[in-house]
Structures are given as C-alpha cells and as structure tokens.
Amino acid sequence: MDQRAPYSENERRLVISFDLGTTFSGVSYALLDPGKVPKIETVTRYPGQLGYDAKIPTVIYYTRDENATVLSVGEELPPDYDPDDDGILKVEWFKLKLQPQIDASRVVDVKLPLGKDVGGVIADFYGYLYQCAREHIKHALTALGELIWDSVKDNIFFVLSHPNSWEGAQQEIMRAAAVKAKLVNEEDSRTRISFVTEGEASMHFCITDGQLAASIKASRLYTYLMAIGLPKQPGDKMMVIDAGGGTVDLSAYSFESAKPVKAVEVAAPACLMEGSVIVQRHAKEHIQAKLKNSQFNDCVPAIVEEFDKSAKKLFKGSGNPSIRFSRSVKDNDAAASINRGCFKITESEMRAFFDPAVDAIIAAIRDQQQAASSHGEIKSYFLVGGFAANGYLYERLRQFLEDLNLTLYRPGASPNKAVAEGAVSFYLDRFVEGRVARYTYGTDVSVPAFPFMFMPPTPKVRNRMETMHRSVDGELWLPGAFSEILKQGTVVSETKEFRKDMSMQRLARSDEQWKTSVDIIAYRGPDPPLFMDEEPANFSTLCEIEANLKKAPRTECEGPLGKYFVIEAAIVLSFGLTEFKAELAWKDKSGVERRSPAKVVYDPDFSQSVTVSN
Template sequence: MHGLLSAYSPLSKVIRKKGIPYLCSPMPPSTRTPYTGSSRKLVLAFDVGTTYSGISYSILDPGQVPEIKGVTRFPAQEKVGGSSKIPTVIYYDKAGKVRAVGAEALRESLRDTIEDEGWVKAEWFKLHMRPKAITSSNPMDKIPPLPAGKSVVDLFGDFIRYLYSCAKLYITESHANGTQLWSSVERTIDFVLTHPNGWEGGQQQQMRKAAIQAGLVPDTIEGHARIRFVTEGEASLHFCIQSGLTTEALKSGGGVMIVDAGGGTIDLSAYGEGPTKGTFEEIASPQCHLQGSVYVTIRARTFLENYLRESKFVEDVEAMTEYFDKSAKLTFDSNPLFIKFGGARDRDPKLRIRGGQLTLSGTEVAAFFEPSVSCIIRAIKMQCMAAKKPISSLFLVGGFSASEYLFSKLKEELAPLGPNVCRPDSHLNKAVADGAVSFYLDHVVAMRVSRFLYGTKCKVNYDRKRADHVLRFAGVFNDVDGIPCLAGSFDVILPKDVQVSETQEFRKHYIQKAFDRIGLEAATSLIYCYRGALEKPLWWNGSSDFSALCTIKADTSKISRCLKPRLTTWGQTYYEMFFDIVLSFGLTELTAQIAWLEDGVEKRSPAKIVYDVDA
C-alpha cells in the first residue's frame, strides 16, 4: 500500500535469559519511504485475541515516513505506565446492555455489583466464530457459551467499538493537538482486522459486519473498502521483519517459520524470500490449530474439579484456576507448582494443601500442557516437511510463547531438525497488532499458498466412452438444447498447495442455457473447498470432504440482453450465455468477477461473494 517497503536491521544477537535463548535485536532504522498521499490519514489495527487484545496505529502525514505506534494506556489498567493489551472480556447486564469491558471489567470494586445485579461475563467469545472445519475434537473444548440473545457478531461489535473508543482517547491525549488531529482523520480511517490463519471468508464477513455494527464504517462499498484483513501469521511475519529478526535467517537462502502461539489458536506460517528484492512468499500452506493457552487452563480446571470433588476446597477451584491462568501457567518449568488460593488456615496435608496453597507435581502440570505442546511440535514438523525451502529459523510469538515450559520443550524436541528456535525478548503479545499496521504500510508478502483445493459443481456433456460417465448413466438428462448431460461434475479452479501471486487470476469458462433471456439475467456459482485425499476430484459426492465456501452472484443482464436466439433440433427457441468466473486468491481476502466478450472486447463486472458463515 502506498509503495512503502519494509525495514531490515543489522545482525541480531542471541542472549540468554534463565538459560533459554532469546533473539534480541535493536529496532532497525526504517527504510520506508515518505507517505505520498495528499492528505493526513490514520490507520488503526485491532488484534482481538481470545484472551487479550491490542491496538496499534500509524498517522500518515504527506512527505513524512510513517511510524508504527501502540496504544499502551487503557482505562482501569493496574500497571504503572500501561500495557500493550487488555483482557478480551465484556460484562452485560440482564437487559443485554454493555456494562464493563477490558480491564474495567476486572476491577475488584465491581465484584459486588456483578453478583447483586446478575451481570453476565463474556470471554473467549472469539472461538465461537471459528469455522467448523477446524473445530477441536478435544473433549476439553469447554468454551464458555455466548450470553443469551447475543451472537458472536454482537460481541465482536461491542468489543471493537470499545477498542475504537480507547484508540480515540489515547490518540487525542497523547499527541499534540490530539483532538484536532482526530477530527481531521476520523471519517477516513482505514482499519486492519487480524484473524487466525484458519479463519476464512465467512469469518471475515462476520468481522466486517461487526465493524459496521460498531459504527467504524458505513455499510457501503466505500465503507467496506476501508476494512482490510490479515492473518495473525502474516501480521507476525511483518512484526519480525520490522524488528530486524529475519535478516540473518534468510541469508542462507532458507525459510523462516512464524509460530504465533495465542490464547485460543496456534498459527503456523512459513516464508522465504520473494520473487523481487524486499518481498516474501509463503513456502507452505499456513496452519491453524485450536490448542492455545486457554486449553491448558481448561485442562487445569478439569483436573482441579476432579481432584477436589469430595473436599470442601471444591468451592475454591475458581480461585485456583484464576491463579494458575494469570500467575503460574507461564512460569511453570517442570518443577512442582504452588497454587495460592486462601489463607493460613486452609490446610489439608492429604490433599497437599498447606497455608492456603496447593502443591502440584511437575508431572501433573505437564499433563495440562501436553496436548498443546504435542500439537505444536507435530504441526511444526509437518510445516517443515511441506515447505518448499528448508526452514533455518523459527520465531515463536504470541502470549503463549512466554511459557517457559512450552519454549523449552520446543527447543528440546526440534533440535534434531536444525532450525534455530527463538523468540523476541520483549513485546511478545503485541506482534500481531504492530505487524498488522506494517502489513498495511509495507505489504511485503507477494505470494501466498492455497490452503485447499477450490472448485465448483457443474454439468458436463455425457461421454459414453468414459467409464466414470457410464457408471453414472442413471443420472443422464437432456439439457435445454437436447444434448445428454450429467450433473455433479467437479471443476477444479485452484489446486491445493499452489503459490499464488496477488495479481494472479484463476478463471474458468462456463455456459448457461435457458428458454428465455430472463433466466439468464443472473449467474450464480457455489464455490467449494475440497479437504479430501484426492489430488483432483472429478465428481462432487456430497461428502464432508466438500464444504461450501461461498456463493458467487453476478448480474449478467447486460450479457443476456445481447444474446441471439438459437434453435434446438426440434425447433424450440433457447438462449446460450458464455462467461468466465474470475477469482483472485492471492490477496488476504477472496475477490471475484465475471467476464464476457462484447463485440470482441472483454467486459468485466464485480461479483458479490456470499459466505456460509456456518461452514
């Protein structure tokens, strides 16, 4: 965007902290060019995480080199000097009205009010937006339900409305002439929303709807264009680039892997140097797994509930779980863990409780982590095998990456594979928000890899010489023009694991027939993702291997008005319309067009993409 290139740094150096390597590098001098726009602009990036959320931004002034800044002060924060993130928590009253959000929702002074007035807590709601295709089969997947009468879009809308108000407050208070600055840009703000690697068009559609509901942009074509999406993996890559962490890693000609370990999801992305200097390309299909840090907490809670079920301390499980989640989870390092929850009189040696403190063995606590750690290690090995270049460095970012146990296990298990495993020594939880702004400014990923095989269902002329056609003879029918046809053929538009540039188009030629022009005034095509084992499926069979991605809808009335009548062999008039569906998969959001010839000249029209959000 705006022709700006990313920054690179001098040689990074490795330091040691508690015996664990951290990658430490000074922020490199920026090589971005000055902003070439004619007027001031504001870019806001919202990273709505499962457990914590953050905001980064950049003020673009004509002739000035843009800088990325973070919102580090939020209402009701306890930390002196602020923090880069706030809890992703909302409290609603019985009438469904928002009463407290973020750090404000966790104030001790609210506890009595919450209990007396029956407020409902909404947390981890991001995971309710996940596609069915990556829903965890883990029996520990006990995600809190949504508040009654609220959809996940409602919650997203309420939360990003709050993030927007926090950004406005911070910018107006932190910049000279802040109020005037804000008023000069607020009607044209561009927003970047991040999402896990596994979220697809349906989830982007819900997030855009939430942004409109929150009042960020109007529900117009121009308003929609002010919202952009980027995966958390790609945003994290941009963060690593602007921090200078990838420079040395790519000198050998190998690739880098970004493992964004967050509260809900684990996102893996692999990149190598792109086709032109200063660009990057995906070298393996990105992955997304529901094994983030909240699942460690869920397993801990389940253990505590079972362990203390017959004791009076079962009522303290909530306090124990909270202490584990907030204080003990990230510092655990295989040694016994002490969970504080009560006072000196809380004692039961048989249950290993003394002085209001429960002692758990390292083996017990490791079991809480094991499924997540195993999943991450397995996914990294798969990504290394699939990558088109050898992985020389692995960067671990995200809130869960601060876990000493997780990092040490990755170092231990991945040592034989060769890649250098490291993590930035600071701001682990702001990588996505900062990287999202860098994505907008620098936009260095030139090629992405298709995660699935994409195609559409269509009819084909019956061919009695083909065995697969003969097997389906019972389904033969005569088309409008009398030619025998078979329905259910699957036409591949984009194969899996193909590198796609941002400008590359995938198009297929289609024919639609009808007895009158009215029947051809609109074209509709259902696009499917194929997740099965076949390299090139020939027939759609209705199995779970095929999932509906979206419906492409186009106004073809301009084409139909120009059609000339044709005659069947029995003298019936009919019309035949030829057009192409043109899809662009290389951007972070799917785009579609239809194309047709008019007097020998190709014409195009945007096509509307409607997603099945339950897919």
C-alpha cells in the same frame, strides 16, 4: 524500519489494526502524513489498568437479560461486581465461536448474552477498542491531538487480524461487526477494512522488529534462475509460530529479496486449537477432580483464576507451584493437595497440563517442515504471541529445534503485540507476494452423458445415469461433477487471477433469467474425483458468487423447448489476496473485455464443516 518509504498520497490517513485475541486483545496504529515515513505505534493506555500495557483482557460484562446491556469491558469491572451475581454475565473466549470445526476434546464452552450472536459481541468489543484507540491517539499526539484526530477521523483504514484457519465466512462476520460498531459505514466497508492472518501479521512484525537483519540474504543466483525460468534454488526461509490464547498459527516463508523485502509462503498456513486456554482447561479438570469430594470444592474457580495469573505464566519446566486461594492457614486437606490455604501442584502434573499442546505444536512444525521441504530447509524460527512468554513452551521448542541445528528466536520487544503491530506493517509494507492455497477450489458442473452410455452397466454407472437431465439445447448431461479452478498447494501471487469460463443457456422469459449463481467449492483431499458424491465428506461449499448477465452478449438459438440464448462469460477469481474476491467478465461486440463485480455470499455452515489444517 529503515527501508519503509515515505507516504506518497496527498491526503493524511490513519491506519488502525485490531488484534482480537481469545484471551487478550490489542490495538496498533500509524499516522500517515504525506512525505513522511510512517511509524507504527501501539495503544498502551486502557481504562482500569494500573500502568501501561499493550493488551487488555478480551472480556465483556453484560446484564443477564434480554437487553444484554454492556456494563464494562476489558480491565474494568462492573460497579460493586460480585462473581456470584446472577444478574451479570461475564463473556470471554467468544472468538472461539468462529473457529472452524475442531476435535470435540478441544471444544471450549462459550456463553453468549441473550439476543446476541458472536458477531454482536465482537461489534461491542470493536466499539470499545475504537474508543480506547481514539483517546490514546489524541493524547499521544500532544496538544495537537484533537486537531489531528479531526483531520483523519473520516479517513481511517482498519486492519482486522484473524487465525490462519479463518476464511471468507468469518471475515464477513468481522466486517459486519465493524459496521455495527460504527467504525465504517456499509458502503465503505469494502475499501476501508482489510484482513490479515495472525501468522502473516506476526511475520511482518518479526521483520520490522529488526531481528531478521542477519538471517535474510538476497541470492543473486536465485534471482537469476527465477528470471530464466529454471528450477528455483531455495532462498532464506523462516517459520513464524504465533502461540496465542486460543490458537497456535504456523506460517513458513521463503525470501526472494532483502531490499525490498519480498517473500512467498512455502507451505499452506496451519492453525491449531492448542493455545494457553487449553493448558488452563487441563489444569481446571485436574483441580476439579482433586477437589470433587473436598470441602473446598467451591474454591475451584478461584484456584483456576490464580493458576492462570501466575503458575501457568511462570512455569519453566521445574518446581512445584503453590497456588494461594485462602488467607487462612487452617485451610488444609491433604487428600485434595491443600495445605495452609494453598493448592499444591507437582512438577509432573504441571508438565501434563502443557505437554499435549507442546507436543501438538512440535508435530505441526514437523508437518510444515515436510510441506516446505521442496524449497529447502527452514533455518530460522520465531516464537511470538502471549503464550510465547511461557518458559516451558519456549524451552521445549528451542531444544527440539536445536537438536536439528535450527534456531528459535523470541522478539526482543513484547511478543504479545506482534499481531497488532504486524497488521499495520502488513498494510504499509506488503512483504508477502505469494500465498499457498490451503484447499483445491473449484465449482460444480454438468458433464456430457454420452461417454457413460457406452460404459459397462455396473450399478455405479446405472445410478449415475439416473441423474441424467436434458438441457434446453436438447443435449444430455450428468450433474454434480467437480471442475477444478485452483489446486491445493499452488503458490498464488496477489495479482494472479483464475478464470472459470461459463457457457450458459437461458430461456428468455424475464429479467430474472439473466441472474446466475456459481458455487465455489473447497476440496480437502489430495486428488478430487470427477463426481463430488464419491467423496462427499471432502467437499464443502465455500461461497456462492451471484452475478447478473443482462449486459453480457448473447447468441439466440432454437431448441426443443423453443428459443433460448447462449451466454459466454467468465467468473474471475483472486485467491492470492488475504481476502477472496470475484468479478464477472465478458467481451462486448467489439471484443473488449468488460467486468462487473460479482457478489460473494458465504455459506454460514462452511466454518463448521472445514477441519483445521494440522
């Protein structure tokens, strides 16, 4: 990329990105030498590969016992491997264990080894990716490889990518997995690990790949109107469709300038569980039904595997694929579509495997277009990811967009390395200045009960009044109200902070009294009600922020229960980053604001209670 600036720090650094995919994974990196322009490279050598490839299967083979010993990873198979060996467990698609709640029809069964949760499996895979990256980088740097590696091994920064729908809860599991894999220690994990969505990483890849040179244009009028505060004129826009093995991520951006490239999201990113594994699932169900009463019923796994390797990848919308699973020409069963050792699939059947996913992607594109409509029309669309290589998917999307006089591109370089390389570009280039809030965020508070005392005594009001409580100052309050901090759809810059002022009353009995916690709650509807129990299904606790107020100034007061203290402070939240952050702020006696980090504890159930945005 010609506009990337030379690395300005004084110390050499290495940046490594891990693209943990549902079916395939990859690694990219950049060596940062002071005064030199960083260049992004991709790991293309992995054990077990016959040639060079930027991806390896996201597969781990374990012993099927309480030890859960790793036998092999990726392309490598265990010694004398037999798929029917009951002592070996093949673990794949484990990334989907972290996917937020989805429709039951999209649930994929994933088996984990005994004694390991999904974080432990991810840690094993991260550890393997790191070993492969280390060996590749050493060899790629020629004779000086060992020396250069030794100079940066303690100054490696990692970028971990994840689907658009993942949030803090999943990021914490990924961070813990990286620590368990010994990529970094616990103390450094907050500074040397960063996260990026797969959609944003892909956007960075599309730009640095050079394909946007003709479509990004800086508008002086747009810049001027922004400067004087008048309504914005739309700049040039793009949408990235990252079609992977498990998920399809859609992200839409508007460019504010071309040099340097700066963009903002114009719609909340979307994530669909419509990747290529869903196509395979439809095919598997069809094959199982066909062979249910056939003597070849035990051949289903072999046929599905061959379908995944060839027919699924090569299908362009026409033709009747023939999947060979046997070398015997005597293997025939017309009722089961088997002829001379081959399983036959018609063109219409193939389309039926793909169409549900393709139709859902088209619907999601329409939703993104509608959500971004106030910013103007999105003209350029970019299809990346492993599923992007499929000709049928590409042609369906191309035709849909062409009918609207819109353009679909596929990067000239391998689209399956978009996330890994784009994640490194995210670290180096930071093209995105503003991101759209996916939900309305706030916290639970108590509101004064006094106004409700004068309302007509309806059953609803009477039930509400039964929750009334008295605080230490003698006032009456109603709990369970929702106080908004950030509205859904708001474009938030990386530097924008949101504050939630808190006035807390404490009876001073022990140091424990100064500890406080605040729940950050996500609301998934258009307009939140005053009380959360009015729409309980739309509220979920994102995380709990823990802080110690011992150093915050306090005012001594006298109440019905005796002496108490009032503490005025604020929780300061940063939503515009790819990772949620929080601090506690207060003013000292001289009026100077002081801050201390607040601990963010994510609700482990949040990832199971949030519906994927479509």
